[in-house]
Amino acid sequence: xxxxxxxxxxxxxxxxxxxxxxxxxxxxxxxxxxxxxxxxxxxxxxxxxxxxxxxxxxxxxxxxxxxxxxxxxxxxxxxxxxxxxxxxxxxxxxxxxxxxxxxxxxxxxxxxxxxxxxxxxxxxxxxxxxxxxxxxxxxxxxxxxxxxxxxxxxxxxxxxxxxxxxxxxxxxxxxxxxxxxxxxxxxxxxxxxxxxxxxxxxxxxxxxxxxxxxxxxxxxxxxxxxxxxxxxxxxxxxxxxxxxxxxxxxxxxxxx
Amino acid sequence: xxxxxxxxxxxxxxxxxxxxxxxxxxxxxxxxxxxxxxxxxxxxxxxxxxxxxxxxxxxxxxxxxxxxxxxxxxxxxxxxxxxxxxxxxxxxxxxxxxxxxxxxxxxxxxxxxxxxxxxxxxxxxxxxxxxxxxxxxxxxxxxxxxxxxxxxxxxxxxxxxxxxxxxxxxxxxxxxxxxxxxxxxxxxxxxxxxxxxxxxxxxxxxxxxxxxxxxxxxxxxxxxxxxxxxxx
Amino acid sequence: xxxxxxxxxxxxxxxxxxxxxxxxxxxxxxxxxxxxxxxxxxxxxxxxxxxxxxxxxxxxxxxxxxxxxxxxxxxxxxxxxxxxxxxxxxxxxxxxxxxxxxxxxxxxxxxxxxxxxxxxxxxxxxxxxxxxxxxxxxxxxxxxxxxxxxxxxxxxxxxxxxxxxxxxxxxxxxxxxxxxxxxxxxxxxxxxxxxxxxxxxxxxxxxxxxxxxxxxxxxxxxxxxxxxxxxxx
Numbered sequence: 279x280x281x282x283x284x285x286x287x288x289x290x291x292x293x294x295x296x297x298x299x300x301x302x303x304x305x306x307x308x309x310x311x312x313x314x315x316x317x318x319x320x321x322x323x324x325x326x327x328x329x330x331x332x333x334x335x336x337x338x339x340x341x342x343x344x345x346x347x348x349x350x351x352x353x354x355x356x357x358x359x360x361x362x363x364x365x366x367x368x369x370x371x372x373x374x375x376x377x378x379x380x381x382x383x384x385x386x387x388x389x390x391x392x393x394x395x396x397x398x399x400x401x402x403x404x405x406x407x408x409x410x411x412x413x414x415x416x417x418x419x420x421x422x423x424x425x426x427x428x429x430x431x432x433x434x435x436x437x438x439x440x441x442x443x444x445x446x447x448x449x450x451x452x453x454x455x456x457x458x459x460x461x462x463x464x465x466x467x468x469x470x471x472x473x474x475x476x477x478x479x480x481x482x483x484x485x486x487x488x489x490x491x492x493x494x495x496x497x498x499x500x501x502x503x504x505x506x507x508x509x510x511x512x513x514x515x516x517x518x519x520x521x522x523x524x525x526x527x528x529x530x531x532x533x534x
Numbered sequence: 535x536x537x538x539x540x541x542x543x544x545x546x547x548x549x550x551x552x553x554x555x556x557x558x559x560x561x562x563x564x565x566x567x568x569x570x571x572x573x574x575x576x577x578x579x580x581x582x583x584x585x586x587x588x589x590x591x592x593x594x595x596x597x598x599x600x601x602x603x604x605x606x607x608x609x610x611x612x613x614x615x616x617x618x619x620x621x622x623x624x625x626x627x628x629x630x631x632x633x634x635x636x637x638x639x640x641x642x643x644x645x646x647x648x649x650x651x652x653x654x655x656x657x658x659x660x661x662x663x664x665x666x667x668x669x670x671x672x673x674x675x676x677x678x679x680x681x682x683x684x685x686x687x688x689x690x691x692x693x694x695x696x697x698x699x700x701x702x703x704x705x706x707x708x709x710x711x712x713x714x715x716x717x718x719x720x721x722x723x724x725x726x727x728x729x730x731x732x733x734x735x736x737x738x739x740x741x742x743x744x745x746x747x748x749x750x751x752x753x754x755x756x757x758x759x760x761x762x763x764x765x766x
Numbered sequence: 767x768x769x770x771x772x773x774x775x776x777x778x779x780x781x782x783x784x785x786x787x788x789x790x791x792x793x794x795x796x797x798x799x800x801x802x803x804x805x806x807x808x809x810x811x812x813x814x815x816x817x818x819x820x821x822x823x824x825x826x827x828x829x830x831x832x833x834x835x836x837x838x839x840x841x842x843x844x845x846x847x848x849x850x851x852x853x854x855x856x857x858x859x860x861x862x863x864x865x866x867x868x869x870x871x872x873x874x875x876x877x878x879x880x881x882x883x884x885x886x887x888x889x890x891x892x893x894x895x896x897x898x899x900x901x902x903x904x905x906x907x908x909x910x911x912x913x914x915x916x917x918x919x920x921x922x923x924x925x926x927x928x929x930x931x932x933x934x935x936x937x938x939x940x941x942x943x944x945x946x947x948x949x950x951x952x953x954x955x956x957x958x959x960x961x962x963x964x965x966x967x968x969x970x971x972x973x974x975x976x977x978x979x980x981x982x983x984x985x986x987x988x989x990x991x992x993x994x995x996x997x998x999x
Binding site: 544546547548549562564571573574575576577589590591592593621622623662663741742743744745 | 791792809810811812821824864866870871872873901902903904905906907908909910946947948984985988989992993994995
C-alpha cells in the first residue's frame with residue numbers, strides 16, 4: 279500500500295499539489311508561542327499544523343569541558359513522548375529521538391548561535407550550562423524543523439537566573455539574556471519521486487524516499503543531516519540545499 | 535422522580551439521567567439504586583421507557599456483517615492478521631482470503647502483503663473479541679492506488695447517508711471513487727482537485743453531522759466548489 | 767487570607783480543555799494556578815507482551831512525567847525516577863475505580879501525563895486531566911475523578927497548596943486526595959508532614975467540596991468540546 283499511496287501522492291505532486299492542497303514548497307500554518315513554562319529560564323511551544331512540540335531551557339553553573347575552559351556548555355535533549363503518537367513508546371530515548379536532539383544540537387553549536395565565551399564565570403572552573411530540552415506533544419510529521427524552531431524560540435526567550443556567591447537563585451531571574459549571535463534555522467527537504475517537498479505531514483513522511491536537513495543562518499549552512507538509506511546525487515543535494523536556504527528566510531520571520 | 539435530562543443532551547459519565555423504576559437502563563447507562571446513570575460520554579436518547587447514551591467518541595466495536603477497511607499487519611502461516619482500527623486486530627484465514635485454491639506453504643504475500651489495505655467483512659466476533667474476516671462477498675477487494683483517511687466511527691452513518699445517498703452524491707459530484715468502512719477508515723481516489731473537494735465534503739459532514747439540513751448544505755457546497763474549479 | 771489572597775477553601779484559578787492532542791483517542795489539558803498537566807489516552811489497544819494481559823478485563827497503564835524544564839529548581843533528569851514511578855502507580859489506582867474495562871479483555875488503555883510547568887499539586891492536576899481524557903476517549907466509566915491537594919500550613923487547614931505554601935518553614939502537611947464526586951469516595955490519599963486526626967478529617971471535608979467544584983469544571987470542559995452535537999435533527 280505504501281507504493282499505492284506514493285503513486286497517488288505523485289499524481290498530486292505532478293500538479294504542484296499536496297493531499298491537503300498545499301504547494302510543494304509550502305509549510306503548514308506555523309505558530310510560535312514563548313514563555314509557556316515559567317519555571318524554565320526560556321520556553322516555547324511550536325505548532326506546524328497539527329504537529330506540536332515544546333522546548334524549555336534550564337540554566338545551571340558547571341565546570342567547563344577541559345578543551346574549552348573559557349566557554350559555556352550546551353546540551354540538547356529530545357523526548358519523543360508517548361503522549362504524542364500511538365507509535366511512540368515509553369522508555370529511554372531511541373535512535374530517532376537521539377538523532378532529533380543531535381541534529382538540533384549541531385545546528386546551534388556549529389553556527390555558534392550562542393556566544394558561549396560570554397558564558398564563562400570563572401576560567402576552567404565555572405561556566406553557564408545551557409540545557410535545551412524538547413518534548414513532543416503531538417507528532418504529525420516534520421519534528422526536526424519544528425523542534426529546531428522551538429529550541430531557537432526558547433533560547434531567545436531565556437533570561438538568566440541570579441548567580442551570587444557561587445549559588446544560583448532560580449527564583450530570581452535577571453534581565454540578562456543569552457548572547458545570541460545567529461539564528462540557525464533547520465529546513466528539511468524531502469524527496470518523493472522526482473519531487474522535493476518541505477514540511478511533510480506523517481503520511482507524506484512515510485512515503486518519502488529520503489530527506490536532507492539543511493540548517494542555516496543568513497545563507498550560511500551550519501549543519502546537514504541526510505536521512506534514510508536512499509542515495510542522492512550531487513545535483514539533488516544542491517537542489518535541496520537551495521530550497522532549504524530559501525525556506526529558512528521564511529521560517530526566520532517566526533522568531534522575534 | 536422521572537427524567538432528569540432532555541433528549542439529545544450531552545452527558546458525561548456519572549451524570550444522573552432518571553430516577554425511579556419507570557425507566558430502564560440501556561446501552562451506555564447503568565442503574566444504581568433508584569437512579570439511572572450515564573456510563574459513557576454521549577448523547578441521551580429516550581425511547582419509550584428505555585434510556586441510552588449514544589457515544590460520540592471511542593474505538594470502533596467490531597460487529598458481524600460490517601464491511602470495513604483493514605490494513606494487513608502480519609502474514610502468518612495460515613492467513614493474515616489485519617489491523618481494523620479497533621481495540622483488537624482481526625484474522626483473515628487462508629480459506630476466507632480468496633476463492634482461489636491456495637496450496638499449503640505458498641507465499642501468502644502474493645495475495646495480500648504487509649501494509650495492503652483491503653475492503654473486508656466481519657464474519658465472527660467471539661466473547662474474547664477475536665474477530666474473523668472474509669473476502670468472499672461482492673465488493674470485497676484489495677485497494678489499489680489512492681489514499682486512506684480516518685473519520686470518527688460514530689459519524690460513518692451520516693457520511694454514508696440513507697441508502698448511501700450522501701456518499702453517492704459526493705462520488706457523483708467529484709467523480710471520485712470512495713469506499714467508507716464502518717470502522718471509520720475511508721479510501722478515496724480521484725483527480726487531485728476533485729479528490730480534495732471530496733475529502734473536504736467528508737470532513738464537513740464529520741464536523742456538522744449534528745446540524746439540520748446537512749444534505750442540502752453538502753449539495754450546495756459541492757456545487758459551489760465545482761463551479762469554482764470549472765472557472766479555473 | 768493566604769499570601770496570594772486566596773481564602774482557605776479556595777483553589778487557584780482553573781482552566782481546562784478537552785481534545786488538545788489530535789493523535790490521541792482522548793486528551794485534555796488541565797491547569798490549576800501555575801501547574802499545567804496534559805493527558806492523552808491511547809486505547810483500548812492490544813497489549814504486549816502477552817503475559818501482561820488480563821483475560822477478564824482491560825488493563826489501565828498510567829505514565830506520569832515532569833518535563834525536564836518544568837520544575838522550579840534545577841533541570842529534572844529525563845526518564846523515570848522513583849518519584850514518577852510511584853506517582854504513576856497511585857494515579858492508576860486513583861482512576862481504576864471508575865473505569866469499566868470488562869468490555870475489553872486482554873487490551874490496554876494507556877494514559878500518558880506530561881507536565882510542562884509545575885507549582886505543586888502535580889499528581890492531582892494529572893489525575894484531573896486524565897479523567898477528562900478518558901471520558902473524551904469514550905471509555906465506559908461510572909463517574910469522573912477529581913483531585914486536589916489539601917493540607918495544613920501554619921496551623922491553618924487549606925485546599926490546593928501552592929509551592930510557596932508547601933515549602934513553608936515549620937509544620938506543613940500536604941495531602942493529595944482524589945474523590946469520585948458522585949459518591950464522595952476517596953480514590954487517592956497520600957500525605958507527608960504532620961497532622962492530627964481531627965485536622966485531617968476537616969481537611970478531607972474541605973477537599974471534598976473543592977473536588978465538587980473541580981468536577982463541575984471537568985464536566986463543562988467535556989460538554990464544551992461536544993457542544994455542537996446536541997441539536998441533532
